Amino acid sequence: MSNIPPTPAGLRGAVDLSSLVNRGTASPQPPAPASAAAAAPGGPGGAAAGVSDALVVPSLVVDVTDQTFQDVIELSMQVPVIVDLWAEWCGPCKQLSPVLERLAQEYDGRIVLAKVDVDANPQLTQAFQAQSIPTVAAVIGGRPLGLFVGALPEAEVRDVIEQVLQAAAQNGIAGRVQVAGGAPDADAEPEPEPLPPHHQAAYDAIEQGDYTTAIAEYRTAIAQDPHDRMAVAGLAQVSLLDRLQGATADELRAAAAAAPTDPAAQLGVADLDISGGHVEDAFGRLLDVFPTVHGAEREAVRARLVEYFELVGADDPRVVAARRRLATLLY
The missing domain is CATH 1.25.40 (Serine Threonine Protein Phosphatase 5, Tetratricopeptide repeat)
Known part of the structure; x- marks a missing residue:
């Protein structure tokens, strides 16, 4: 994992967005990238609440916007949030997003997947330095962590998530969220149909x-x-x-x-x-x-x-x- 999202040069399965990230009328300062190790327990972001204090969320896969991203920051104080920056027209995104959504369900509340449509949310696109899509990052204890760019095989994505969970645990973020209505997630999307x-x-x-x-x-x-x-x-x-x-x-x-x-x-x-x-x-x-x-x-x-x-x-x-x-x- 790296602290800053990788550059698009030479990436397999990624669509470059370098000319599209400044379309918003107002652009906030990008979040200061920091390694997970920098967010020590009790430091900025604090330690996570225990499982007994689990938050209740509508779904383990949520769509977020420039206006609602603060909810992700707050949620990341309890569990690591994986951020998927995608677009409807992006072919590699259609390959990767189902993998991320399936893994979010599989980890059963230990992570939450936040999906960001780059066409509709230019401020977040710029804040995460998403020059190519799909770009995948994490937020741990309120701090961003660049993960990877492009469509990776499911086994590699799983390995990245395991590393995120380890980094989060080292920094006191080891909670679990509960889905409203109990398990299985009542609001979860149905399992996608197998590809032709x-x-x-x-x-x-x-x-x-x-x-x-x-x-x-x-x-x-x-x-x-x-x-x-x-x-x-x-x-x-x-x-x-x-x-x-x-x-x-x-x-x-x-x-x-x-x-x-x-x-x-x-x-x-x-x-x-x-x-x-x-x-x-x-x-x-x-x-x-x-x-x-x-x-x-x-x-x-x-x-x-x-x-x-x-x-x-x-x-x-x-x-x-x-x-x-x-x-x-x-x-």
Whole structure:
């Protein structure tokens, strides 16, 4: 575990948010990162209440906002709170969040999972320095602790939670919360349905860094059901990761600068833009080059734009505007 959330460079299964964290009109000071060892019993945050003083919570998995995060701080005085920063359009988040939710139930009140939608809560996104998502942190005795970025296998996530519990216990945070209505948690979401076979195979391949196999599995799923939107979005995500594998930002930007009219070079740097959260830059770059190319190159630019639309989400206003401009250029 680290005290500061890891940087996004080279991370597998994470979507960079570096250009999206300052969208709030008011941004509080980031919480001062501190190791769990710094929160000694009786010090800032104090020791946790005993099990006999257990708090009652509506659920072991809670949605929190910029306005309600103080509740998490107070709760962390009794049990460690795992914080999952995610977004609806983020493919790796859809892989990791069910794992975190399942483990939160399994630990039966020894931890609470707090979910933060980064699109709706820019202040918390900035406070946790979430340059990529999913970002996972903990709050122990009111103090933040960076854990990891990206979608990890369940066994690794479990190991991280065990380390959090050990660190919390060393600092007097060893309580247990009770769920309103008793066990099982009356407000807990039902166990998620198993993934379709090709989706599960794709996720397993992504965990191993085998993007070629993941792409093949998603394409098979789409061939079987062309309306499988999750497979379409998953294919777009893993195709982007595959294209960026082994490339460096400096190489891609140098190639684009040296050949401003070369569609291949512009496609490469657009991938870099979209992976870094620079959505409008990526759209603008490809829409600018689109009228200058023809034939197969023109189709390649159009197809890449459509792929980006899947990544960002059809309802995003930036996608709506880009689709409108693309339609104008096409017709």
